[in-house]
Amino acid sequence: MSKSAPFQFGPRIEDDRVRFRFWAPKQQAPALVIDGVADPLPMQPVGDGWFEAAVPGGPGLRYRFRLDDGLEVPDPGSRHQPDDVHGPSEVIAPDAYEWHDRAWRGRPxxxxxxxxxxxxxxxxxxxxxxxxxxxxxxxxxxxxxxxxxxxxxxxxxxxxxxxxxxxxxxxxxxxxxxxxxxxxxxxxxxxxxxxxxxxxxxxxxxxxxxxxxxxxxxxxxxxxxxxxxxxxxxxxxxxxxxxxxxxxxxxxxxxxxxxxxxxxxxxxxxxxxxxxxxxxxxxxxxxxxxxxxxxxxxxxxxxxxxxxxxxxxxxxxxxxxxxxxxxxxxxxxxxxxxxxxxxxxxxxxxxxxxxxxxxxxxxxxxxxxxxxxxxxxxxxxxxxxxxxxxxxxxxxxxxxxxxxxxxxxxxxxxxxxxxxxxxxxxxxxxxxxxxxxxxxxxxxxxxxxxxxxxxxxxxxxxxxxxxxxxxxxxxxxxxxxxxxxxxxxxxxxxxxxxxxxxxxxxxxxxxxxxxxxxxxPLLPLIGRGGSFRELGPGAVAIVWEIADGRQLQLAANLSAASVEADLDLGGDLLWRQGSVGSDHVGEWSVDWRIAGP
Structure with missing residues (x-):
């Protein structure tokens, strides 16, 4: 898994201390409030509306930010809120989980x-x-x-x-x-x-x-x-x-x-x-x-x-x-x-x-x-x-x-x-x-x-x-x-x-x-949408061209009445739901097939 520079938002664990960052351009002097510590810690402005403070500690530390008016708020980049959205944020170790999917390379x-x-x-x-x-x-x-x-x-x-x-x-x-x-x-x-x-x-x-x-x-x-x-x-x-x-x-x-x-x-x-x-x-x-x-x-x-x-x-x-x-x-x-x-x-x-x-x-x-x-x-x-x-x-x-x-x-x-x-x-x-x-x-x-x-x-x-x-x-x-x-x-x-x-x-x-x-297996070979024709109210026939010259075909009647149709039912039948023939598609009927060389 690719690793890159630390995220701007959320706390950073640095050896035996945690660096807290708070983007608050509307504030003059926000403070860091740590659970169990009596006095708030002033945060230092570092430019572009950002404030920082670093304290000893690590994962499990709970904290808030105190605004200029005294209101205490969670970290907008909080990784966990054990006491819901109005409670303190909790410092989470980003790499503590032991993954077992190292061989996973996704799926197309x-x-x-x-x-x-x-x-x-x-x-x-x-x-x-x-x-x-x-x-x-x-x-x-x-x-x-x-x-x-x-x-x-x-x-x-x-x-x-x-x-x-x-x-x-x-x-x-x-x-x-x-x-x-x-x-x-x-x-x-x-x-x-x-x-x-x-x-x-x-x-x-x-x-x-x-x-x-x-x-x-x-x-x-x-x-x-x-x-x-x-x-x-x-x-x-x-x-x-x-x-x-x-x-x-x-x-x-x-x-x-x-x-x-x-x-x-x-x-x-x-x-x-x-x-x-x-x-x-x-x-x-x-x-x-x-x-x-x-x-x-x-x-x-x-x-x-x-x-x-x-x-x-x-x-x-x-x-x-x-x-x-x-x-x-x-x-x-x-x-x-x-x-x-x-x-x-x-x-x-x-x-x-x-x-x-x-x-x-x-x-x-x-x-x-x-x-x-x-x-x-x-x-x-x-x-x-x-x-x-x-x-x-x-x-x-x-x-x-x-x-x-x-x-x-x-x-x-x-x-x-x-x-x-x-x-x-x-x-x-x-x-x-x-x-x-x-x-x-x-x-x-x-x-x-x-x-x-x-x-x-x-x-x-x-x-x-x-x-x-x-x-x-x-x-x-x-x-x-x-x-x-x-x-x-x-x-x-x-x-x-x-x-x-x-x-x-x-x-x-x-x-x-x-x-x-x-x-x-056909999907990489179908490069564009299909063509369709109406067979009757609620009934359509659709053809998707496959790059190897074959066709994926659908005849479907999504209505409660059978419709007359002129269909070529050649090729290999994949799935049929209901009644479908060369001259009709029955009510609530579906016919999927692959035709061609």
Whole structure:
């Protein structure tokens, strides 16, 4: 693992002492407060808003910084918060964990089958150590990459993770930093990559002390959370470094195989080198001897960020493909409210999203009220991550109900067969592999007025939907701050032992086994998106050209009515779900095959 210069943020252990660094340009004379030491220690200014102090000691030391007004705050670069976000920070030895993955060199992206999990609900215990015991299940399933929802420290003990306020500190309710390292180590031992979801577009509303002492935000840009993070102000390069070093920290020190960057369209940077591109460059430089995959969530569908050169990603590895989710969800559920309205009845968008990546490639999107996206057909399919479910698309529903609770089983199976054998990179959400019916509602651990505001705000979001026009109906929406709401999201690991769920699990395993045997070897040979034609409402035929002259072919009818079709069913059949013939595609039917020489 590549070693580089020490991080600017966070304490440095120097032999028998610890050097503390604090970037606080809004302060005149901050002080260091050590637990068990009566008097605060003045910190010395060292330029550019930085202050330093060194004291005897080592790992385990707990400390805070005292601001000019007497308020004591945790270290913004804290590695661990044993008493949550308002408590003292703890000095952690960066090299204490004994790694066993020295031979690990990562995996190429085209081999990825992604499994998104939330540490707190993945197991009854909700810890990294408990999650290790379930890694064999994932390896047997055919998963090759785990995507962990954010673990940066958040207030309380239950949260999706997008309200983090101390991005370097592992959430204490999940375990200590070495527990996360042990999880990654154990995953690598089973051939599993680990990617971490990180949030650089905002900070949570409780425990974020940064604005008190540093220019972390700017009124130059606005986001859904308020003022934007100040990454493009040349006068404050430390803000960029704070985020970029965090990415390097996770990948280098925790041996992670990649990152998923949350909502990058809300990271506003007008400079010559966008902060995301600098992040990518510095991560690659810090870990030069193995692949590091950086996956985007980007509402703008900017295909330029996914550009390839000689088959290699020049900037970012892939993007979550919300368009694929939307076309599939509308097809199997029949829902057409909100943004789903733009996809309802649009078989052309179904075909385009599956074949080319983005459904909207610069066209006007009525729900959005503006154009969205850019042409993506020249990109290889593995530039996109396809899914039928994820944390957002489940949890943003009023009751957090999964697709299995609202759509016919045969419809879900058809859509899943499309996703798992797609040349796009497939992703499953925890429990999806056995058809879990456990919900994944939004939950958090706020208190007081903030809890009231979140509770009412959550219910208010649904007031514009006809089914929630009645206040009594809105009152039935789970309280996101209630412990029971969190507990309802925990996976039930007895479900896979039930015959119905065991059958789905076996079916999923067989699909992924086929993917690894027949689809994965083709992906380096599929250099661009496919071509599609509409067969009828909800039914499409897609062809992807393979460099050796063969074709990967899909005929799919994601509707409840059979359609007539003129199909060439030559070549080798890989998978058939339902009824497909040369003259028809039956309801909820899928046919995958390889044709050609």
């Amino acid at each position: 992206w085209h081999e990825a089958v992604v499994y998104e999990l939330h540490v707190g609900t993945f197991t009854p215990e909700g810890t990294f150590r408990a999650a290790i015991d379930r890694l064999d299940h994932l390896a047997r399933l055919g998963v090759t990459a785990i995507e962990v929802m954010p673990v940066a420290d958040f207030p309380g003990t239950r949260n999706w993770g997008y309200d983090g306020v101390l991005p370097y500190a592992v959430e204490a309710s999940y375990g200590r930093p070495d527990d996360f390292k042990a999880f990654v180590d154990a995953a690598h031992a089973r051939g599993l990559m680990v990617l971490l979801d990180v949030v650089y577009n905002h900070f949570g509303p409780d425990g974020n002390y940064l604005p008190l002492y540093a220019p972390i935000f700017t009124d130059k840009h606005r986001t859904p959370w308020g003022e934007a993070v100040n990454v493009d102000d040349a006068a404050s390069p430390a803000v960029r470094d704070f985020l970029i070093e965090n990415a390097v920290y996770w990948v280098r020190d925790f041996h992670l195989d990649g990152l998923r960057l949350d909502a990058v369209h809300e990271i506003r940077d007008d400079g010559d080198l966008h902060v995301l591109d600098e992040l990518r460059q510095r991560v690659a430089a810090a870990v030069p001897h193995r692949p590091v995959h950086i996956v985007l969530e980007n509402e703008e569908n900017d295909s330029g960020r996914l550009a390839r050169e000689d088959g290699v990603a020049r900037r970012f590895t892939a993007q979550w493909n919300d368009d694929v989710h939307h076309v599939l969800h509308v097809a199997v559920s029949g829902e057409d409210a909100g943004y789903y309205a733009d996809y309802a009845g649009r078989t052309d968008l179904l075909g385009r999203a599956l074949a080319e990546g983005f459904a909207f490639q610069g066209a006007h999107m009525p729900y959005r009220g503006s154009a969205r996206g850019a042409p993506s057909g020249d990109l290889p399919p593995d530039a996109f991550v396809a899914f039928l479910q994820n944390h957002d698309q489940i949890g943003n529903r009023a009751f957090g109900d999964r697709i299995t609770a609202i759509a016919p089983a045969e419809a879900v199976r058809a859509a899943t067969a499309v996703v798992l054998l797609s040349p796009q990179i497939p992703m499953l959400f925890q429990g999806e592999e056995w058809g879990s019916r456990r919900p994944f509602p939004f939950f958090c651990d706020f208190t007081g007025d903030l809890a009231d505001a979140v509770r009412e705000g959550r219910r208010g979001e649904f007031a514009r939907f006809p089914e929630f026009a009645d206040p009594a109906r809105r009152a039935e929406i789970p309280d996101p701050t209630a412990v029971d709401t969190f507990l309802s999201a925990k996976l039930d690991w007895s479900e896979p032992e039930l015959p119905k769920h065991a059958d789905i699990l076996d079916w999923t395993r067989r699909l992924l086994s086929l993917r690894h045997a027949a689809i994965v």
